[in-house]
Amino acid sequence: MLSNACKYAIRSILYLSLYSDKTKKIGVKKIADELETPQPFLAKLLQQLTKSKLVTSTKGPNGGFYLSEANQKNSIWDIVENIDGPNKFNQCFLGLSKCEDENPCPVHYIAAPFKNKILANFRDKTISQFSSEIIDTDKVLSLKDYDALKQE
Template sequence: MLSKSCEYAIRAMIFISQKVGDVPKASVKEIATNINAPIHFIAKILQELCKKKILQSIKGPNGGFYLEKKDLKITLAQIVLTIDGDNIYKQCILGLKECSSKKPCPVHNQYKEIRKEILTMLENNTISNFNDKLNTGKYFLKNN
């Protein structure tokens, strides 16, 4: 449903959001390690997020990636739109290029409702919504 790039982007943004006000900057290596992502792959994703003004960065030996407090209101939907575009809300679950209300696939109407629920969930969750859950130790951003 989401591309691997988008999955990593969301996990990285949630990880970085935990650092706001603490040690604010995170290196590519630190992010990659904490979300279990390939370092070169996550570096490209982080650069794209910076280019689109979703994430901040400072270059140099003491540099890194960071978010300001105002950035904690970034929604998962904004990240998905930045990385994957709006295909998740439009594409046919069966992969048909032409699938619409006028020319539906067999599951079009059911999946239409699911897409609405996904959009609502992504729009209603900011990257900071998950920090309390992660702090309990019961939720994770990477597999062991």
């Protein structure tokens, strides 16, 4: 559904939301390590996310990535839009370009509600709301160490 790039991006941003701030920056190596994602690929990705103002970075010793207050106010949808493009959740399941409620493909009414619900969820909650919820409900972010939150 989402590209790998997009999945990595979401996970990285949620990770940064939980563990970083302007006084505690985190380097690519650490992030890639924690999330078990390919490091150079993630580096490129974070570069792009920085350019798009979805994350913030500083160079030099003690530099790294973090989420600014402004970054925290973005939504998951902003990430998806940035990486996978704005049409990720409004495309026809069977690839037809003119599939709508009035002219539905055979699976339109199966898929459409799903897509709408996900879109709404992703659009209406901020990253910081997501991360509060992650903390409150013990959700999983990492592969390597998937109860990382419990030992914080």
